[in-house]
Amino acid sequence: MIVTLTANPSLDRTVALTGPLVRGAVHRAAATRVDPGGKGVNVARVLRAAGRPVLAVLPGNTGDPLLTALDDHGIGYRAVPTGGPARSNITVAEPDGTTTKLNEPGPAYTDGTLESLRHTVVDTAAAAHWLVMSGSLPPGVPADWYADLVRSVRAAVDGSACRIAVDTSEAPLLSLAAGFPDAAPDLLKPNSDELAQLTGADATTLESAAAAGDTGPVVTAGRRLVERGVGAVLATLGAAGAVLVTADGAWHAVPGPVTARSTVGAGDSSLAGYLVAELAGLDPAERLRHAVAYGSAAVALPGTTLPGPDDVDTGAVEVTPIRPRPLGTPSPALPHHQ
Numbered sequence: 001m002i003v004t005l006t007a008n009p010s011l012d013r014t015v016a017l018t019g020p021l022v023r024g025a026v027h028r029a030a031a032t033r034v035d036p037g038g039k040g041v042n043v044a045r046v047l048r049a050a051g052r053p054v055l056a057v058l059p060g061n062t063g064d065p066l067l068t069a070l071d072d073h074g075i076g077y078r079a080v081p082t083g084g085p086a087r088s089n090i091t092v093a094e095p096d097g098t099t100t101k102l103n104e105p106g107p108a109y110t111d112g113t114l115e116s117l118r119h120t121v122v123d124t125a126a127a128a129h130w131l132v133m134s135g136s137l138p139p140g141v142p143a144d145w146y147a148d149l150v151r152s153v154r155a156a157v158d159g160s161a162c163r164i165a166v167d168t169s170e171a172p173l174l175s176l177a178a179g180f181p182d183a184a185p186d187l188l189k190p191n192s193d194e195l196a197q198l199t200g201a202d203a204t205t206l207e208s209a210a211a212a213g214d215t216g217p218v219v220t221a222g223r224r225l226v227e228r229g230v231g232a233v234l235a236t237l238g239a240a241g242a243v244l245v246t247a248d249g250a251w252h253a254v255p256g257p258v259t260a261r262s263t264v265g266a267g268d269s270s271l272a273g274y275l276v277a278e279l280a281g282l283d284p285a286e287r288l289r290h291a292v293a294y295g296s297a298a299v300a301l302p303g304t305t306l307p308g309p310d311d312v313d314t315g316a317v318e319v320t321p322i323r324p325r326p327l328g329t330p331s332p333a334l335p336h337h338q
């Protein structure tokens with residue numbers, strides 16, 4: 001079983017426009033849709049569609065439309081009472097696939113929510129193969145909460161029995177990294193912005209260099225994290241695919257041709273695809289292939305519509321091993337902001 005923790009879930013409302021977004025203009029939407037969202041919820045949805053047993057842990061009060069949506073999708077969950085309804089995050093989708101996201105901060109927790117959530121995670125992790133902690137933290141939650149939770153789970157559960165994956169950003173990500181090596185997860189899934197936040201590198205340059213075939217800076221950034229205790233770094237790079245770095249090697253995977261409709265949920269689908277392959281016993285290169293195939297499949301679908309196995313074409317993804325640097329060769333410099 002896989003447990004996903006979404007500390008700040010959302011109802012994702014996607015508004016599709018008929019033309020490009022114009023600031024200050026009135027737009028008549030072509031269509032709208034509402035999906036249950038938040039990073040861990042999305043990972044749970046993809047895993048469930050792939051036939052993997054999954055439990056979503058999240059804050060939520062009985063009757064919250066988000067919990068109703070999870071019921072409708074057949075996602076099992078443990079919800080902890082909290083301070084108000086789940087936030088609504090808005091995506092504006094333009095016809096060329098450009099997506100603009102407006103993410104609310106989310107309701108503050110009531111006294112006890114944080115502790116109940118922590119207990120529920122530690123309790124459910126005891127029976128899990130993977131625990132996935134994903135997304136932002138609501139207002140008032142200490143930034144080092146994920147780092148503390150990694151330590152709590154490791155103290156309570158045999159580490160080899162339940163591995164931990166983390167996908168977060170900004171202060172919670174930086175606090176997690178400050179807690180390495182003892183708070184280092186088995187799998188970290190940064191996108192290029194998050195890799196830049198961790199290393200001080202420039203995100204656009206990391207992606208554009210990889211798109212031009214130079215994965216050196218991403219591999220250097222990934223290796224630094226692995227040297228600090230992270231088991232594997234799955235660095236997703238938008239249209240440039242993804243790079244996987246472990247203690248044993250590094251690989252780059254490039255997606256096949258995709259018509260982008262909405263990038264929302266692409267990173268979550270990548271993480272879920274990686275886990276699908278890992279649970280099937282596939283090797284690191286194949287895990288990366290699945291991650292990129294699932295991410296690209298998500299991009300081709302509207303709103304937070306997430307891919308099932310039938311949407312995913314692993315054969316279209318090209319995976320290349322990245323040769324280790326010869327001994328004594330200095331690492332390439334990371335591209336920093338000018």
Ligand SMILES: Nc1ncnc2c1ncn2[C@@H]1O[C@H](COP(=O)(O)OP(=O)(O)O)[C@@H](O)[C@H]1O
Nearest residue numbers: 191236237238239241242258266267292295296
């Ligand atoms: N424009 C795109 N074309 C094809 N695949 C894409 C595109 N954008 C994202 N992807 C796929 O989705 C994955 C995750 O996207 P990314 O933007 O890096 O993550 P996040 O959603 O976390 O920011 C990529 O590794 C890639 O496989």
Ligand SMILES: O=P(O)(O)OC[C@H]1O[C@](O)(COP(=O)(O)O)[C@@H](O)[C@@H]1O
Nearest residue numbers: 037038039089135136265266267268
């Ligand atoms: O917790 P955050 O960082 O505000 O992100 C939440 C948003 O991210 C999503 O989970 C999508 O994430 P990705 O596009 O990175 O896969 C949305 O469903 C949700 O609205």
